[in-house]
Amino acid sequence: MINYIIRRFLILPFILFGVTILVFSMIMMLGPYQRLSTYINDPAQLKGQDMDKLISKYGLDDPWYEQYSRWIGGVVHGDFGWSESAGQPVTEAIFSRFPATLELALFAVIPVVMGGIWLGVLSAVHHNQKFDHIIRIISTIGWSFPTFVFGLLVLMIFYGVLGWFPPGRLSADAAAIIRSAEFVRYTGLNVLDGILNLEINVVFDAFRHLIGPIVTLAIVWWSYILRITRSSMLETLRKDYIRTARAKGVAEKFVINKHARRNALIPVVTVAGPMVLGLLGGVVIVESVFGYRGIGQYAAQAAQQLDYSGILGVAMYFSFLLILINLIVDVSYAVIDPRIRLE
Amino acid sequence: QEEVNSPNTFTYVNIGDQSTLDPHFAYDTGSSEVIYQVYETLIGYDGESVKNFTPLLSTEVPSQENGLISEDGSDYTFLIREGVEFSNGNSLTAEDVKYSFLRGMISDRSGGPIWMLYEPLFGAGFAGLSDVTADVVGVEDPKQLTDEQAEKVLAVLEDKITVDGNRVTFHLESPYPPFLNILAQGASWGSILDKEWSIEQGAWDGTAADIVASHDPVKEEDPLFDKMMGTGPFVLTEWVNGDHVVFNRNNNYWRGPANFKTAIIRNVDEWSTRKLMLLRGDADMIYAPTQYRSQVEGEDGIVVTTGIPALQNMNMILNWDITTEGNSYIGSGKLDGEGIPSDFFADEDVRKAFSYAFNYEAFIEQVRMGEAIQLRGPIVDPLLGYDENSKVYSLNLEKAEEHFQKAFDGELWETGFTMDLVYNSGNDPRKTAADMLKSYIERINPKFNINVRGVQWSTYLDASVRGTLPASFGGWLADFPDPHNFVQPFLDSSGYYANRRGDTYKNWADEVGINDLIAEGISTTDSARREEIYKKLQKMSIDNAIDLWIDQPTKSNTRRTWVKGWYPNAVRPGVDFYSMDKVAE
Amino acid sequence: MEWKEILTRLIKNKLSLFGLIIILFFVLVAVFAPYLAPPRSPEDAYEIPRAGWQVEPQPPREGYLFGTAQGSYDIFYGMVWGTRTAFRIGVIVVGLSSLFGIIIGTLSAYYGGIIDEFFMRITDVFMSIPFLVAAMVLTTILGKGLDNVMIALVTFGWMGTARLMRSQVLEIKNEEFVQASIALGASDTRIIFKHIIANCIFPVLIQAFMRMGSMVITASALSFLGVGAPEGYADWGQMITFARDWILGGQGSALKYWYTVVIPGTAIMLFSLSWNLIGDAFRDILDPKLN
Amino acid sequence: MSKEALVEVKNLKTYFYTEEGVVKAVDGVDYEIYPGETLGIVGESGCGKSVTSLSIMRLVESPPGRIEAGEINFKGTDLTKLSEKEMRKIRGNDISMIFQEPMTSLNPVYTVGDQIIEAITLHKGVKRKEARRQAIEMLQKVGIPLPEQRVDEYPHQLSGGMRQRVMIAMALSCDPQLLIADEPTTALDVTIQAQILELMNSLKESYGMAIMMITHDLGVIAEVSDRVAVMYAGKVVEYTDVDTLFDDPKHPYTWGLMNSIPKLDKDVDRLEAIPGSVPSPLNFPEGCKFNTRCPLAKGKCYDVEPPLEDTDGGHMVRCWRYEHLEEIKKRGERIYEDRGVQK
């Protein structure tokens, strides 16, 4: 187990290297003139016809390996370069947005995982009954709909009509509290900081803003977790040890909750990685729709503006995150499965 | 009756972002809009006007009448207002003013706005510090200056702006009529900085030795990139690029404090979100593109002001000299029906035929939803030289056919042609304009084929610079409200857009005297003569169908009814928070 | 299990029958597109004709059965020809990426060792960037256009299949029938094609079915992010993106522009739903544990 | 026999309603188990042995399974009529069960101790600490060395034989009156099988419970049972005490079964192989269900199902022509023809 984790750490540099090469090679498909648009996107700025000057200024006509090594040299020192689309160094851009996305992802994962697992278990327990069919159809529909359409509909209903959950991350008043000198930013997560600073208004306001994006993400990813939980649970319910538990006289409720669910969750844990991967993709759309300033929105922006250091940075940080998550997955895998823990 | 939401905060929801907060670096609307709230200029425009000025940090608007402009029109003197403080408490002095302009001219980043100071101060042909260094000490790149050379250069620069007590005088090379317009531009290059504070931040320290280090900064390493210290009504509180900018009121503002404590500019790209924010009252004012305006127009509590003139135009630049090498947009590259030759648009009849094959009326009515006026050449309403009765083209397929038949001595009509009309993806009006041309031209002769192609911005830019596009779209937003700012880029052989028409055009423009006319126009103080010149240039543009002149869009403003005190101005970027208030009906 | 039997059982299952009927319907629409919505000229078939130059969508009316979308694009035409696009995206992207996945997964698992390590690390690398983000970047760089969208989706879409295939092959390659074949002296190619791939293909197929719909959705997400099909190209994703700024209605009526979202939305949903239902049923049929 | 039966199964029918049709897994089974005895149930795979035992435990998966008819009288109460709750009190307490696969019958995520303790606390109402003590005692009794240590181990840390011992410990932890052992040794090696069988025999003596031993191995049957029921296609075809059965099998199927296995002490040139295979429970043949494979089948055998008849002194046989078999046996002939290479 420990070995496995260490092994993963050793592989990590190769993967990171691979990611940088991959993303960099995509960027290098563009010519220097085209890459200049990374720096300039307003034609009015090009009056002096100084494109060539700019190109050599930014070193855009150097051979790729020089450009790459210049960049990678910075990376080694924690410097991912300057993000034109954010107007900040990439690392700063990402770290300033990271808490927002983390907050969103964390809060989204809770209903997704809880709801998805709960419904999945229920669906499996009621296998082939009406409940199962309905849940399956709803989940398939949830899966079959573009996220942004959902997002806009959620926005329309919960903000446009009901006025409950506004877009953005905080309203002006709450933002003012957060900016004030007395407010200490412990974590960057608004809800958490609000609690720590005993500012109930901030907590409330942050929640209001989170619900829309969360609901949107949840609708899509519920169905994913649900499906996996359901089939894993169905399989588990057919295992011999379930029969053993029943034969002991264990009540059905406990058979399901104690004996089956934990085992059924083991394979579910393994999809946490892919789910987070997808969730991060979903975040790109949801954050754009809700004007929620996080890494997703930044990624969308950076990609559209061909901000290659930005994209590279997001990709790098996303892969850091994923590798971290996979580590956590491996550990939690061990925690629920003693067969691995005791290896 | 509705209550005002958050009466102490004004929220303006816009799209896009800011690229820098340094007034000498900024050259985009997003940045200027922010800078405008914090920095002030010597003079400004008077309300909605783009011609009349009002004194700001100088106590009077210079004119020949009040003697602050010299007889020959080349010296401009400003009397600096006393008792004005920067928001850090430092007093404003004439030295601050001189420092501000010198610092701007020294930093002069490549592709930046400072050419607007060099051209009047040093004359035509001077567009930046490098031109001065080349001229004075023969060094092309200011970064290569030795200390000694730098001293010389600084001396030349300092000669141009002199201080005498509270008087600051600019010594122009020759008369330059739009000079006051340049200084009055609401933000950016004309802003007055606090010298002491700026030097503390690490900006140019006032010495010649620091020129090399301060010239052409990398944006993010520019010391004033993310800090501001002005005399204006607001103080920057927080800038989160691409998301929001927060201002707090400057309580010591010399004209008295603003009406609300906080002003916020939020950047939200999604229209639906902006719209909902306005409808919910969480936004006081939003950017509403014309096409979606009908969605909010007429809603309770919302007002829309339309028809605000904008010094902006859109045309289709016809390439007289298409680069054929590696060009995939012109088919075979020959006049054989399968493509177009390099000089396709050098033929006047082709240009005219194109000009007659565009439905200007439908474009303005349907795409612009009536909020535009047809262009009559590069110069827009209400600048000098604009004549609303001048000749324009209109959709006329017979005329178009006639010209097509004449083109290339009738050969074109026989062989037909195939070409690509390219626009940058995502720009719907351009796509529609291209679709329109295609649909009419293909109707004229079945041998005419136009493919409308959308490419991404970077490709578009690259191709238009390399000259491979047969026709490309141009759009210009004025730097200052003077016809020169339109004719120069559009018609002058050295202009930005002339470059896209290739050498054929450049030579032609020189031959027919366009360049001379432009040069005369900018160095003449006589208004009547100027008008004559610009009218002539307008006429030449139309008569020769240099480009396909499409339209001048107007702007609109969408806000809650509780917003009072808003007024439009065609030149100023963004809105003037200081003038506004929030009051329930 | 034979194809015939699978089909019979797909038809017997109500849900998958529904899916099959919908898919069949779409197939018919795609096949008869030139008759349902005659194009002005065959080369421009995928260019949605415009009813005018108006920006605001207009409701269904004579000649424009489903109304017109933003920019006066004919929704009916876009939907009909978009069906072909949907199949093209689905079939080409899913087909090619599955093919890559199958090849890489099979080689990895079958030969193991350094080859496996190499391919799997590459897979890890490709999987380290969220699919949507990666596809977005590549499309942005290659430029707008359906072909580029498809290239991007294929480039970043094969890893799931590769991993699935690898685990399948690892399982199958130790099966006794494979050993038997080796004992008979069969060549690697024969073993890989006749025994291994033939037995791993169904889970991959199920996965492919599930992805058919999701690829169309991803393509529409790319359209939404502004890097999808070019403006005016007959593509459902584009059609629904046209609705983006009109979804919330206007002037007091939230449903004013319902047709811009409901029609393409329903099509995308039905398309994806159908493939999912078939895939689900397929899995149930092939998984004896669940029967 | 004079003693009162502990379990009396009467005309038990358990059907599965599947997509392909009705699977008549158990189709009218009768037998009794008396206190303290071991009833062996033998039969080929799929003949309904497990389903019978699961029916007694009321653990038949439903849907698709259902007890269609019959009674299962346990100490006078009909188990088929009990509520699920009442049934749970009986499971693991009065009737316990152990299964064929020791590898999969224990829940992998709980320690073996936990799983035994669960059974004890469930039925004996003792505290966890006491339950743990008892669990260790039980492990000791089933011959697991170092029980204090093993109690905290996970199933995967134990060998197959050990796991089966744990299963037995768990089954016996509440002093059941009946232990149903569903092929408890099939998955084990001969040497381990011998250990387990010996253990079961010794435990049976010390606990005095009845055992229902399900197996397809006639050797095991001979070793442990007092009486035997031979099942074929969902029905008992022969039912008598173990000595009689091996001495004088009356059903042609039993006969075939006995002669198809090679004996260690007797050399035969050829085995008697029953031709064909068990008919699918989806469509049993008309008449006697063995008629597809029976060399004696004639006339009536194809039309009417024979009853389970008492031939003499409690030797029950379900065959129209068992007397015929007697004659063949007397003549010392083989009744099953050769099925080797066909030319």
Place this chain on the structure above:
Amino acid sequence: MAENLLEVNNLKKYFPVKAGIFKRTVAHVKAVDDISFAVEEGETLGLVGESGCGKSTTGRTILRLLEATAGEVLFEGKNVMELDKKEMRAIRRDMQIIFQDPYASLNPRMTVADIVGEPLDIHNLAKNKKERNEKVKEILENVGLGAEYMNRYPHEFSGGQRQRIGVARALAVDPKLIIADEPVSALDVSVQAQVVNLLQDLQKEYGLTYLFIAHDLSVVKHISDRVAVMYLGKLVELTDKKELFRNPMHPYTQSLLSAIPEADPKKKKDRIILEGDVPSPVDPPSGCRFHPRCPKAFEPCPVKEPEFKEYGDGHFAACHLLDQ
């Protein structure tokens, strides 16, 4: 005495156990650890032992389905271990294998005709499709399956029938040696006999040689001429079957024999019940591998490995007791 068709000398097969960060080999599963035996032409050699003792590994290593760690396998005097790919392909016609699991050993996606025809295709034994089908039909009939089954898939057959298909596939190349790896263990008793009879008949008919692997001594005894007993990767005893049952020399063989439950209730025999489980082949006990479970173990057993040698006419065994 007939020629040795197959001779196995000092065969070893170790599986590496990889662990640690770099997946280095930290130990070996000594699945087969230095065994030698010979199979004469036309005879059946039974190989018995408990689960995991290395029987299947032996069989597969002989066929080079697994590469041996050491040792040689002489088939008709040729060392199979040294053959190149092409020669190996050729020799595969002479050596075939039948597997234990009738469900796993047939490709579920191939028809019976394709399964049985596969060896014909591989070795080009049929000129065309028609001839191939003729041959397949003939082989199927030989194993007791009608031609009507040809186009069906394996799942449509019962276990016994499947095993016949497996046999047919092995027979198709006309082999000399068949390694039968527990061919009847997974079958029901009544069907077991069918397959055992079939194998016996085929042997007579085609003069086949069998290496018959099983864990069930009674079946082995029934079908074999000689029997080898394996324990934890080693042979412990090898002799004629009658001799083995009359006079088992090795304590393991003795306890194995006594552990088998007999289908005769009257015969209550005295059991030697072995303690404990089979130890792990990764780290086998020192000396005699059986010593921790051996009821008769004495001083030399834990320290010295007994030699596998002949004690009287063709009766091999490895036990220190025998040397006393």
